[in-house]
Amino acid sequence: MKNTIQISLKNRGDGLGRLIGVFRRRGYQIESLSMTIDQADSMNIVVDFSCNPLALQQMVQHINKLIDVMTVEVVIDDTAPAEIYMPAHQSA
Secondary structure: EEEEEEEEEEOOOOOHHHHHHHHOOOOOOEEEEEEEEOOOOOEEEEEEEEEEEEHHHHHHHHHHHHOOOEEEEEEEEOOOEEEEEOOOOOOO
């Protein structure tokens, strides 16, 4: 099943490399990746990849553990996020 997730990531250090490493270590092939950098010095990343629903939930949990991740949204269709996952380690 094809899945799309939207990730907001702080634009510093090797955050993008760590994010891609999560997919690589778990053996998922990224089908599509697009990235923009906004004015607040954060990256907005959209990733398409294929996996089952349980694996999607696990991927979101692993991505949320990355220190530079601000938000992760699972997209059901191309127009609206289904759920928003907020990492527990956010600082003010």
